Amino acid sequence: xxxxxxxxxxxxxxxxxxxxxxxxxxxxxxxxxxxxxxxxxxxxxxxxxxxxxxxxxxxxxxxxxxxxxxxxxxxxxxxxxxxxxxxxxxxxxxxxxxxxxxxxxxxxxxxxxxxxxxxxxxxxxxxxxxxxxxxxxxxxxxxxxxxxxxxxxxxxxxxxxxxxxxxxxxxxxxxxxxxxxxxxxxxxxxxxxxxxxxxxxxxxxxxxxxxxxxxxxxxxxxxxxxxxxxxxxxxxxxxxxxxxxxxxxxxxxxxxxxxxxxxxxxxxxxxxxxxxxxxxxxxxxxxxxxxxxxxxxxxxxxxxxxxxxxxxxxxxxxxxxxxxxxxxxxxxxxxxxxxxxxxxxxxxxxxxxxxxxxxxxxxxxxxxxxxxxxxxxxxxxxxxxxxxxxxxxxxxxxxxxxxxxxxxxxxxxxxxxxxxxxxxxxxxxxxxxxxxxxxxxxxxxxxxxxxxxxxxxxxxxxxxx
Amino acid sequence: xxxxxxxxxxxxxxxxxxxxxxxxxxxxxxxxxxxxxxxxxxxxxxxxxxxxxxxxxxxxxxxxxxxxxxxxxxxxxxxxxxxxxxxxxxxxxxxxxxxxxxxxxxxxxxxxxxxxxxxxxxxxxxxxxxxxxxxxxxxxxxxxxxxxxxxxxxxxxxxxxxxxxxxxxxxxxxxxxxxxxxxxxxxxxxxxxxxxxxxxxxxxxxxxxxxxxxxxxxxxxxxxxxxxxxxxxxxxxxxxxxxxxxxxxxxxxxxxxxxxxxxxxxxxxxxxxxxxxxxxxxxxxxxxxxxxxxxxxxxxxxxxxxxxxxxxxxxxxxxxxxxxxxxxxxxxxxxxxxxxxxxxxxxxxxxxxxxxxxxxxxxxxxxxxxxxxxxxxxxxxxxxxxxxxxxxxxxxxxxxxxxxxxxxxxxxxxx
Numbered sequence: 001x002x003x004x005x006x007x008x009x010x011x012x013x014x015x016x017x018x019x020x021x022x023x024x025x026x027x028x029x030x031x032x033x034x035x036x037x038x039x040x041x042x043x044x045x046x047x048x049x050x051x052x053x054x055x056x057x058x059x060x061x062x063x064x065x066x067x068x069x070x071x072x073x074x075x076x077x078x079x080x081x082x083x084x085x086x087x088x089x090x091x092x093x094x095x096x097x098x099x100x101x102x103x104x105x106x107x108x109x110x111x112x113x114x115x116x117x118x119x120x121x122x123x124x125x126x127x128x129x130x131x132x133x134x135x136x137x138x139x140x141x142x143x144x145x146x147x148x149x150x151x152x153x154x155x156x157x158x159x160x161x162x163x164x165x166x167x168x169x170x171x172x173x174x175x176x177x178x179x180x181x182x183x184x185x186x187x188x189x190x191x192x193x194x195x196x197x198x199x200x201x202x203x204x205x206x207x208x209x210x211x212x213x214x215x216x217x218x219x220x221x222x223x224x225x226x227x228x229x230x231x232x233x234x235x236x237x238x239x240x241x242x243x244x245x246x247x248x249x250x251x252x253x254x255x256x257x258x259x260x261x262x263x264x265x266x267x268x269x270x271x272x273x274x275x276x277x278x279x280x281x282x283x284x285x286x287x288x289x290x291x292x293x294x295x296x297x298x299x300x301x302x303x304x305x306x307x308x309x310x311x312x313x314x315x316x317x318x319x320x321x322x323x324x325x326x327x328x329x330x331x332x333x334x335x336x337x338x339x340x341x342x343x344x345x346x347x348x349x350x351x352x353x354x355x356x357x358x359x360x361x362x363x364x365x366x367x368x369x370x371x372x373x374x375x376x377x378x379x380x381x382x383x384x385x386x387x388x389x390x391x392x393x394x395x396x397x398x399x400x401x402x403x404x405x406x407x408x409x410x411x412x413x414x415x416x417x418x419x420x421x422x423x424x425x426x427x428x429x430x431x432x433x434x435x436x437x438x439x440x441x442x443x444x445x446x447x448x449x450x451x452x453x454x455x456x457x458x459x460x461x462x463x464x465x
Numbered sequence: 466x467x468x469x470x471x472x473x474x475x476x477x478x479x480x481x482x483x484x485x486x487x488x489x490x491x492x493x494x495x496x497x498x499x500x501x502x503x504x505x506x507x508x509x510x511x512x513x514x515x516x517x518x519x520x521x522x523x524x525x526x527x528x529x530x531x532x533x534x535x536x537x538x539x540x541x542x543x544x545x546x547x548x549x550x551x552x553x554x555x556x557x558x559x560x561x562x563x564x565x566x567x568x569x570x571x572x573x574x575x576x577x578x579x580x581x582x583x584x585x586x587x588x589x590x591x592x593x594x595x596x597x598x599x600x601x602x603x604x605x606x607x608x609x610x611x612x613x614x615x616x617x618x619x620x621x622x623x624x625x626x627x628x629x630x631x632x633x634x635x636x637x638x639x640x641x642x643x644x645x646x647x648x649x650x651x652x653x654x655x656x657x658x659x660x661x662x663x664x665x666x667x668x669x670x671x672x673x674x675x676x677x678x679x680x681x682x683x684x685x686x687x688x689x690x691x692x693x694x695x696x697x698x699x700x701x702x703x704x705x706x707x708x709x710x711x712x713x714x715x716x717x718x719x720x721x722x723x724x725x726x727x728x729x730x731x732x733x734x735x736x737x738x739x740x741x742x743x744x745x746x747x748x749x750x751x752x753x754x755x756x757x758x759x760x761x762x763x764x765x766x767x768x769x770x771x772x773x774x775x776x777x778x779x780x781x782x783x784x785x786x787x788x789x790x791x792x793x794x795x796x797x798x799x800x801x802x803x804x805x806x807x808x809x810x811x812x813x814x815x816x817x818x819x820x821x822x823x824x825x826x827x828x829x830x831x832x833x834x835x836x837x838x839x840x841x842x843x844x845x846x847x848x849x850x851x852x853x854x855x856x857x858x859x860x861x862x863x864x865x866x867x868x869x870x871x872x873x874x875x876x877x878x879x880x
Contacts, residue, residue, distance in 0.1 A: 132834075133831060133834030133835070134831070135830065139549055139825065140827060140830065141827055141830070141831070142827075167606055167796070169582075170582075171581075171582050171794060171827075171828045172827050172828060172831065174606070174796055175828055175831050175832065176831065178796065178797065178798075178799055179799070179831060179832075179834070179835050182799060182800075182835060182839075188796075188797075190606065190607065190796045192605065192606045192607065192796075194579065194603035194604075194605065194616060194620075195579040195585060195601070195603055196579060196601040196602065196603030196620060197601065198592065198599065198600075198601055199592050199593065207603070207616075211605075211612070211616055214610075214612045215612075218610055381589050381592070381601075382586075382589035382590065382592070382593050383589070383592065383593050386593070405547075407549055408827070410549060410550060410582045410583060410586065410825070410827065411582055411585075411586065413547055413549050413550070414546050414547070414550055414582075414583075414586030414589070414590070415586075415589075416547060417544075417545060417546060417547060418545060418546075418590060418593060
C-alpha cells in the first residue's frame with residue numbers, strides 16, 4: 001500500500017498520515033491487496049508516472065475519493081450530490097469553505113478516475129444501475145447516469161440528502177434524479193437553461209445564460225432551505241476569484257500540449273485534467289492543485305525542450321470530438337501507440353463571445369459568470385458547434401479528427417454525421433467515426449479500434465505526405 | 466351509415482375513413498390554394514407546447530407534423546442523423562427530404578419546441594440545411610418560478626412577431642381569442658368523443674365500444690392537419706351519432722366486467738400512420754379505450770381560456786405552461802402524470818396498460834420502469850412494447866400481446 005501511495009505522489013510523512021484513511025476507504029470499497037497490485041500496474045502502463053506532476057495529480061484524485069466516501073464520517077451531516085452540472089464545483093467550494101456541516105459532492109468523475117482508470121473496477125457500478133432501471137448496452141442509456149444510480153444503489157457514497165443536476169442539453173440526467181427521488185426518497189433539484197438558440201443569432205447566447213443563472217440561483221435557494229446554510233454572493237465571488245490561478249495553470253498545461261511537437265504528455269492524461277475541474281477544492285487544496293499543475297507544466301516544458309514526447313516528433317495531430325474516455329485509458333493509450341497525438345477536444349472550444357464582458361448582462365451576478373460555459377461547443381446548436389470545431393481545427397492545425405461519439409447522449413450523437421461532413425467539406429481532413437460510451441469501459445474493443453486507427457493513420461499520413 | 470348505425474368494425478371504419486378523406490382532401494386543396502394566393506403555412510412539431518391558436522390567428526395554416534410509422538421514410542434520414550435518433554423524429558426529417566408529402570412540402574416556417582431531444586436535433590438539422598425557416602420555441606422545464614413563465618411568455622411574444630412578419634397580418638387580441646375558441650371547440654368535441662369510450666356499445670360483431678381506439682386516433686390525427694372549423698363540423702356529426710360519454714356515470718360500465726380487456730395506451734408518441742398496434746391488440750382480444758401520449762395526439766383534456774384576459778400572450782403562456790398537466794420532459798412530472806393516468810384507468814375501466822415506446826427513446830424507457838412499478842402496486846399490469854417501425858407486426862409481439870391479454874382475463878386460457 002505504501003508503494004501505491006508513493007506512486008501517487010505522497011512522501012513518507014504524508015503516506016503515514018493518510019494510510020489509515022485510505023485503508024478505511026479501500027475496505028469499504030472492497031479493494032484488496034491484489035487490486036492495489038493491478039492499480040500499480042495500470043498506473044505505470046497508462047500514465048507517465050515518472051513525472052512528479054502526474055503522480056501528485058493521482059494523489060489528488062485519491063484524496064478526493066477518500067473525502068467523498070468519508071464525508072459524513074468527517075462531520076458533514078447534510079450532503080448534496082451534484083452530477084452533470086458544470087459550475088457546481090465552484091458552488092461546492094463556496095459552501096464547504098464556509099460551513100463544516102454541509103457537503104457537496106460530485107463523485108462521478110473522481111470515481112471514474114480512481115475506480116475506473118486506476119483500478120479497472122468500474123463495471124460493477126454500471127451493472128448495479130442496469131439491475132435497476134437503466135438498461136444495459138451503450139445505445140440505451142448513458143454511462144454517466146448509470147454510474148450515479150450504481151454508486152447510490154450500492155451505497156458506495158454517502159446517501160445524499162438532495163441531488164442536483166442540470167438539463168442543459170440532457171433529458172436523461174434530470175429524469176434519473178426524479179426516479180431516484182421516488183425510489184430512494186432523495187429530493188431532486190434541477191438547474192436548467194433554455195434551448196432556443198438559432199443559428200442566425202450565433203454567437204449570442206444571452207437568453208440561455210441569463211435563464212441558467214436564474215435557475216442556478218433558485219437551485220441554491222433550495223439547497224439553503226434544505227441545509228439552513230445561507231450561501232451569499234460574496235462567498236461565490238471569493239471562489240470564482242480564487243479559482244483563477246487554477247484556470248490559468250490549467251490553460252498553461254493545455255496550451256503546451258497543443259503547441260509542442262512532439263506532444264510532451266500522453267493523451268490518457270487529458271481525462272485527468274478534465275476531471276480535475278469537477279473537484280470542489282476547499283482550504284489549501286486549491287493552492288496545492290495549482291502547484292501540481294505548475295509542477296507538471298515545468299516538467300512538460302523540460303520534456304519539450306529535450307524533444308521527448310508521448311508520440312514521435314511530427315506525429316499527426318488530431319482533435320477529439322467529445323471528451324476523452326472518463327473511466328478507461330485504453331483508447332487514448334492505443335491512439336498514442338498508433339502514432340496519433342490528441343491535442344484537444346471540442347468541448348474546450350467556445351464562441352468568440354466566451355469570456356468577454358459583452359456576454360454578461362449583469363456583471364454583479366456571480367451566477368452569470370459561472371454559466372458562461374454555455375458559450376462552449378457542447379451546448380451550442382449544431383451550426384454553432386460546427387463553427388467552433390472548424391475554428392479549432394484551423395487554429396490547432398490538426399491533421400484529422402477523432403469523432404468518437406457517445407451513443408448514450410442523443411444531443412451529441414445527433415451532430416456526429418453532419419459535423420463529419422462539414423469537416424470533410426471545409427477542411428478536407430480525415431474524420432474517424434467511432435461509436436462508444438464515454439463512461440463505460442465495456443465499449444472498448446481493441447481489435448475494432450486497432451483496425452480503424454490503422455486505416456485512419458494511413459489516411460492522414462498519405463495526406464500529410 | 467352513421468357511426469352509431471354501423472353494424473360492424475368494417476362499417477365503422479368506413480364512416481371514419483370518409484370523414485378523414487374529406488378533411489385531408491380539403492387540407493391538401495387549401496395548401497394548393499395557399500401556394501397560389503400567398504397564404505403562409507406554418508409547420509410545428511407535436512408535444513403540445515406550440516399554441517396553434519397563435520398561428521391560426523395570424524392567417525397562416527398551422528400543420529402539426531406527426532407523420533410516422535413507415536420505416537422507409539424514417540430511414541431516409543439516416544444519411545443525416547444516426548439511427549439512435551428515434552424513428553418518429555427521423556420520419557419528420559425523412560418526409561422533408563423526400564418531399565412527397567404535400568403537408569411537409571408546403572411549410573414556410575417550422576416551429577420547433579424544445580421539448581424532446583430527438584425532435585430538437587431534427588430542428589437543428591433542418592436549420593443547418595436551410596430547409597424551412599426555423600423558429601426555436603424554448604419551453605422551460607419547470608414552471609413554479611416567475612422567470613420561467615416570463616421567459617415562455619416572451620418567446621411566445623417573439624413567435625407572434627415572427628408570424629406577423631411572415632404573414633403581414635397583425636395578430637390582434639380579438640383574433641387570438643377567436644382562434645382559441647375555434648380550437649377549444651375541436652378539443653371539447655374530441656373530449657366528448659373520447660369520453661364516449663368510457664361506456665359500452667355492443668355491435669353485431671360483439672365489440673363493446675362506441676368508437677374504437679384506432680378510429681379515435683385517426684380522427685385525432687386528422688385534427689392535427691385539418692382546418693379546425695371543418696374538423697369541428699366533422700366531429701359534431703360523429704358525436705351526434707354516439708351516446709354522450711359526458712353523461713355517463715362515474716362507473717360507466719355499471720360494475721359489469723367488460724367482455725374484452727380494456728387497455729390504456731401510454732408512451733412518447735403515436736404517429737399518424739402508426740396504427741399496427743391497434744389491430745394487433747384487437748386481434749389479441751383486447752381494446753385500446755383511452756390513451757396518454759406525449760407527441761402525436763392532440764391534448765383534448767384542457768381548453769385554453771383567453772376571454773377576460775387583457776394580455777392574450779400571457780394567458781396563452783399560462784394555459785400552455787402551467788394550467789395543463791405537466792409533460793414527461795418537465796421536472797417533477799412523474800407523480801402528477803401517475804395521478805392522471807390513474808384517473809383514466811378508473812374512469813375508463815381499464816385493466817391493463819400498454820406502454821408503447823419507440824426504439825432509442827431513452828427518456829420514456831426510464832419512465833417505463835417507474836410506471837410499471839407504480840401501476841403494479843395499484844394492481845394494473847403493464848406491457849412494454851418497443852418499435853423501430855420495422856418489425857412491430859411480428860409473431861413474437863403477437864405472442865406477448867396474447868399472453869398479456871390472457872393474464873388480464875385471469876390466466877392462460879388453457880391453464
